[in-house]
Amino acid sequence: MYLSRVEIDVSDRHKTSGLAHLGAFHNWVEQSFPEEIAAGKRKRHLWRIDKLAGKKYLLVLSESVPDLKLFTKYGIAETAITKSYDHFLDSxxxxxxxxxxxxxxxxxxxxxxxxxxxxxxxxxxxxxxxxxxxxxxxxxxxxxxxxxxxxxxxxxxxxxxxxxxxxxxxxxxxxxxxxxxxxxxxxxxxxxxxxxxxxxxxxxxxxxxxxxxxxxxxxxxxx
The missing domain is CATH 3.30.70.1210 (Crispr-associated protein; domain 2)
Structure with missing residues (x-):
């Protein structure tokens, strides 16, 4: 399992104008896993929007690593990070x-x-x-x-x-x-x-x- 996070670029309204409803966020998450789409094997990805210290983040838990370029589509460049979750789960x-x-x-x-x-x-x-x-x-x-x-x-x-x-x-x-x-x-x-x-x-x-x-x-x- 992997836990990924990216800061949403709330300062660029033109960039994030497509995020007008939950379905748009869902599509953003799904499109961040192109290998699953290509294989026709969609897996469930847990996600949520977090607000911390005046900033807004997309947080995703998944079985595989997202494509960080696609994951940053509505985010701020170089803020996307992914960490393995398995070691924590085992602890x-x-x-x-x-x-x-x-x-x-x-x-x-x-x-x-x-x-x-x-x-x-x-x-x-x-x-x-x-x-x-x-x-x-x-x-x-x-x-x-x-x-x-x-x-x-x-x-x-x-x-x-x-x-x-x-x-x-x-x-x-x-x-x-x-x-x-x-x-x-x-x-x-x-x-x-x-x-x-x-x-x-x-x-x-x-x-x-x-x-x-x-x-x-x-x-x-x-x-």
Missing amino acids: IREGQLMQFRLTANPTYTVSQPGQKQGRIFPHVTIEQQCQWLVKRAEKSGFQLVEQEMVDVPGAPTAKDFKIISRDHPMLHRKAGRGVRLSRVTFEGMLRVANVADFKQTLTKGLGREKAFGMGLMTVIPEA
């Missing part, structure tokens, strides 16, 4: 504490009489979206960990995670009208509970709409 141990960031599409399903598949609805409130993550933690191989505010005497215990952004980006599908997806980014602390399940979460994603920038969780081990 994960049960009980390990890690900081995490997850961009996801929190949803729930309502059963429909006479239909095999239920109808999908987005969670709307912050409480609902937080509960969505709480309910999925155990099956995903981790526990959410509360962090004590030890720097302030007598301060209450902080929450185990928080939502740092919520929005509804547009997605234009090939057929039908465009739709807006619920996108939520969480940050916090976790403890690895089941190594195999946790690795599955990191490499396969969490939740729906993975092709459109949701589901990618990244972590940084506590020293």
Whole structure:
């Protein structure tokens, strides 16, 4: 596995004018793997948009290395980097504490009489979206960990995670009208509970709409 990142050139509106909806970002990611296209074997690539220190990045997790020239199509020259993810995955141990960031599409399903598949609805409130993550933690191989505010005497215990952004980006599908997806980014602390399940979460994603920038969780081990 490989983790790749490029800084998006937000200062050049003409260059990035094509990135008007999630489908355009999806196409950018897919086109960055020309060998897969040529072989007719498309693989799922997890990705998300990160905003850090006033800059905007495209982050991609993939089984193979992207073509860095194509990967930089909407990015700033020479900012594209790729690192092997396998060594990190092999180093994960049960009980390990890690900081995490997850961009996801929190949803729930309502059963429909006479239909095999239920109808999908987005969670709307912050409480609902937080509960969505709480309910999925155990099956995903981790526990959410509360962090004590030890720097302030007598301060209450902080929450185990928080939502740092919520929005509804547009997605234009090939057929039908465009739709807006619920996108939520969480940050916090976790403890690895089941190594195999946790690795599955990191490499396969969490939740729906993975092709459109949701589901990618990244972590940084506590020293």
